[in-house]
Amino acid sequence: MHAMREPRQEMDEFNAATARYESSMYGLASIDGLAGILHMQQDSYAGGHQGGQFWYGILGGLMRLPASVEHLWRDMEIDQRTTDAVVRQGTRTILDDQSRCGGCIGRR
Numbered sequence: 001m002h003a004m005r006e007p008r009q010e011m012d013e014f015n016a017a018t019a020r021y022e023s024s025m026y027g028l029a030s031i032d033g034l035a036g037i038l039h040m041q042q043d044s045y046a047g048g049h050q051g052g053q054f055w056y057g058i059l060g061g062l063m064r065l066p067a068s069v070e071h072l073w074r075d076m077e078i079d080q081r082t083t084d085a086v087v088r089q090g091t092r093t094i095l096d097d098q099s100r101c102g103g104c105i106g107r108r
Contacts, residue, residue: 003044005052014052029101037097038090045086046078 005014018040025036044050078086 003040003046003052011052026097026100034094034097037093041089041093042086045082 003018005011009017021040022037025033025040027033028036
C-alpha cells in the first residue's frame with residue numbers, strides 16, 4: 001500500500017482498502033505492522049501520491065512517461081512544513097501503536 005489507487009478504483013473503495021490495510025497492520029502487533037503503517041502514511045505526503053492518485057505499475061508508468069516523470073518530481077519536492085507534518089503524524093502513530101498493543105513491538 002503506497003497511498004495510491006488502482007486504475008479505475010473509486011475514492012470510497014480506495015479509502016476502505018486503506019482502512020483495511022491499516023487495521024491489518026495494527027493487527028500484526030509488531031514492528032513490521034508499524035513499519036507498514038508509517039510507510040503508507042509517509043507516502044501519502046509525497047506530492048506524487050497525494051489525493052489517492054492512480055498507480056499503473058512499472059510498465060504502465062513507462063507508457064505514461066510524462067506523468068511518471070511528474071510523479072517522481074513531485075515526490076522529491078517536499079518542503080519543511082510537509083516534513084514536519086510527516087514527523088508529527090509518525091510520532092502520533094508510534095504512540096498510538098504502543099497504546100494499542102501494550103508495548104508488544106519489542107517482543108516480536
